[in-house]
Amino acid sequence: MTEFALLTGQAFNGISLASILLLVALGLALSFGLMGVINMAHGELLMIGGYLTYMMLQVLPHGIGYLFGMVAAFAGTGIFGAILEMTLIRRLYGRPLDTLLATWGVSLIMQQGARSIFGPIGDEVTAPKWLTGSLNVSSGALMGLSLPVVRMFIILLSAAVFGLIVFIILRTRVGLLVQAVHQDRDMAEALGINTRRVDLAVFALGSAVAGLTGSALALIAPVTPTVGQNYIVYAFLVVILGGLGSLLGTLFAALLVGIFSAGCQIFTGVSTSDVLLLLFVIAFIQFRPRGIITISSRSLEGS
């Protein structure tokens, strides 16, 4: 394996990690940015997506079943998120600490619920044939490079989801409402916009994306009741680093964290690279306390 192939491989790993972090953080960034809601149960939304995919594959085990699993994860988790918003989060509006505590409670209930239903041991989702294997380079400068197809699939999925959300926000009627609520909630309400419904739509979309992400994560690791816990810290890291409520910032932050981690892992192990990553984020936040991209928004400054 050549030096160049090693570096390219690590760059690919970095982008692969970044794509996962982006998917996990996007839903969080949406609800955090718009509503100021810190959803501690976001990780468990990933878990729901994972189990929905698993269950769908029990019914339809072959080939195309996984695609149905993704659809089920997206829709099912979106509906779950909508119910969560209507029954809990809406009632705690304007009380961020209570919301944090309540969603943490939901997270614990969901973990234990999953443990009771599915058991503590992970459930394997077997990737369909078209997602297995890897792209191997056997000659030239990149000799020895091996890129797993499933990782490439997640990168593409991540890019597609990001593109879709940006399109919705910038180019659709609903997106215009979301931007208005984000920039000046009171004014939006005074213009006749039902801001509660916009909140609901955004939270449901964020949850649906989390579910879809859970479905993708199920391809690379078994679904467990605590699967969300592996990602939630990184997701918050990405959201804070990116700047509250900025989708572009979230993208940059995910790339930064992903590539930084992969870069460190050329020289050290996973634990040391995590330490270095956290030190890096602490240092970064010292200099840019509001993240990579700061947008002035009354809804954020006011609180």
Place this chain on the structure above:
Amino acid sequence: MLKLEQVGATYGLSPVLRELNLEINSGEAVTLLGRNGVGKTTLLRTIAGLHPATSGRIIFEGQEITRIPAHQRARSGIALVPQGRGIFPHLTVEQNLILGLSAASNKATGSKQIPAHVYQLFPALAKLRGRKGGVLSGGEQQQLAIARALAASPTLLLLDEPTEGIQPSIVQDIGTVLARIRAELKVAILLVEQYLRFAWSIADRYYVMQRGRIVKHGDTKSDSPNTIAHLLSI
């Protein structure tokens, strides 16, 4: 069309509005005057539904609206031009105007088009369509805020200090536009103002507020502005 009966409101524990009574008839222009901090802005926000009334009743077009959310009040015909203008800074002029149509979207007659009279009243906005709201001058933002409020064809326009921080020549233009809005669109106006002479030139009647209460009201035709100047001077 609008009637406030014994309306009270608080900020935290301190009362801002106390047993306040006020009435506006269809198509009428009324000005609300008072020193800083007497609760004028809170009163407008309470009428618009952005600040909760803790007591009393607000009646609009014969319906009690005291407890209904702001977006529904907007849809029933109340439009607000807030202090600071409330322009969405990262959205274009046209997007700001389109959002102004939200209040019309559930009316059977409401169209998705920005009514032609909006651009007729504010021809300058037509040229600025693609500009971001945040880069406009104060006067342009004020025009946009009024235009946006009119997009959904409201019956009552609440204006919070439209002349604040705006150069004198534009103040005159705004006065002319408000007169046209009354005459051509038959919109009732509730104008909160510090600038006494401007308010007098527009309104039929006036109310003066002190410490959350109406302390004087009357007709701008029969009373001279001097009779209330002592209630406004610092």
